[in-house]
Amino acid sequence: MKIAVAGAGAFGTGLAIALAANGPVTLWARDAKAATKMQESRENAARLPDLIIPENVTVTSDLSEVFAADTILLAIPAQKAGAWLAEHAAELAGKRLVACCKGIDQATLRGPVAQIENHVPDAVAAMLTGPSFAADIARHLPTALTLACKDNDEGAYLQACLSTPTLRLYLSHDVVGxxxxxxxxxxxxxxxxxxxxxxxxxxxxxxxxxxxxxxxxxxxxxxxxxxxxxxxxxxxxxxxxxxxxxxxxxxxxxxxxxxxxxxxxxxxxxxxxxxxxxxxxxxxxxxxxxxxxxxxxxxxxxxxxxxxxxxxxxxxxxxxx
CATH class of the missing domain: 1.10.1040.10 (N-(1-d-carboxylethyl)-l-norvaline Dehydrogenase; domain 2)
Structure with missing residues (x-):
């Protein structure tokens, strides 16, 4: 599985650092200068200071590197997720898209998974949520989260691929909840x-x-x-x-x-x-x-x-x- 994280804020960076324990990860930052600085310094000084980004995390502002992954974690603010999905719907078609943002869109009154289903209907949509802080995840402190997916097989596959020795995912089929x-x-x-x-x-x-x-x-x-x-x-x-x-x-x-x-x-x-x-x-x-x-x-x-x-x-x- 090729994994990318779209959104290099605190939570996106924390997830990328944690998932690097399983293999290479692409981390996308909207700002090109910020991406270059993070790639060179191996640190997100603005959001997660003093935490090292592993060498197998590639930080980029090039979306084509994100779209090369078959599984993309969306760590984009909930109020911006719908527009981002709509803009890149063609490139996201057929991907596994895991929403990591928490919120209800003001314009549509939809949650993140519903946004995925609306804009990219042929994608596999899932939700990663639960009690967690970015710094804890990045420090590999024990964390338990819910992974919600309507498709049983795809949910089990994502659960296995996104779990790490310190990040434990519990599978649910209740996406709305x-x-x-x-x-x-x-x-x-x-x-x-x-x-x-x-x-x-x-x-x-x-x-x-x-x-x-x-x-x-x-x-x-x-x-x-x-x-x-x-x-x-x-x-x-x-x-x-x-x-x-x-x-x-x-x-x-x-x-x-x-x-x-x-x-x-x-x-x-x-x-x-x-x-x-x-x-x-x-x-x-x-x-x-x-x-x-x-x-x-x-x-x-x-x-x-x-x-x-x-x-x-x-x-x-x-x-x-």
Whole structure:
């Protein structure tokens, strides 16, 4: 199997470093200067400083080298993935395409695998998701992820080829559940960050995690996800990690919002865009997702943390479910 990773951000670079344990990997960076610098220095200083890129990872800005692979991992931001797939649909036809981005597209309200199926219908589409940070993967620390694929044989093949001694992949056929878990945990992580940044305390964060998980299950049921998927690695596992660690970009973004501080605009925060998408999905399916709605309003600057808290506390008392 020839493997390429499209997207040389932190997660794409981390995956390329990890997968190099199995053989040669091509890592594509959009910026030619950045690709050349990474290839020569053997480091992604901007995203994963002090981590060496193995010699069998070729960093390039030449897409033809990516298209020469039969398996391509898409580590492109979720809001840009659809346009990238549409632009290169002809070259991607018949490939194995593994989405490694987490989010729901604002324009189409589709997850990453649905985007692949829409733009490249004859490709094998899969989703790699779960509790993981790029630096942990790159350092070969033990990590367990979900690999979701509708095709049993192709899923098993990808599971075998993309697993390493420290990267353990668990196979699932519930693509919808895997997409939703990875996308929605980022939204809840922002809410948890806001709680901590605004000084609301650990008890408030625990409540947000718990009620946020209920919202994840609610929309999962509406869209046909297997409830078991959301209690696994790609759902609750990823939620627990992202909502409690400063290494999470979405959590750090929430911390900044809650504390009224500026946040690095060059850092991708998938949860902010996904919150808007989820709110639109909730309206479409007549679902009550108050935390997701509040995060959407917070991220767009429509309300402040105090108003957000007041909004949630003002909700009617009812039976927990």
């Amino acid at each position: 895997a997409e939703l878990g990875g996308a929605l945990k980022n939204v809840i992580a922002i809410a948890c960050g806001v709680c901590m940044g605004a000084g609301f305390g650990e008890s408030a964060r625990a409540a947000v995690i718990t009620r946020g998980f209920a919202e994840m299950r609610r929309i999962g049921a509406a869209l046909g996800a297997d409830p078991e998927t959301l209690t696994g690695l790609s759902g609750f596992g990823d939620l627990a990690l992202t909502c409690t660690s400063d290494a999470s970009r979405n959590y750090r973004f929430g911390l900044s919002v809650g504390a009224g501080k500026e946040f690095d605009s060059s850092t991708t925060v998938e949860g902010a865009a996904t919150a808007v998408s989820v709110t639109n999905l909730a309206e479409k399916h007549n679902l009550d997702l108050p935390i997701c709605r509040v995060v959407a309003d917070l991220s767009s600057g429509k309300i402040d943390p105090e108003t957000a808290l007041a909004t949630l506390l003002a909700r009617p008392l009812r039976k927990e479910q």
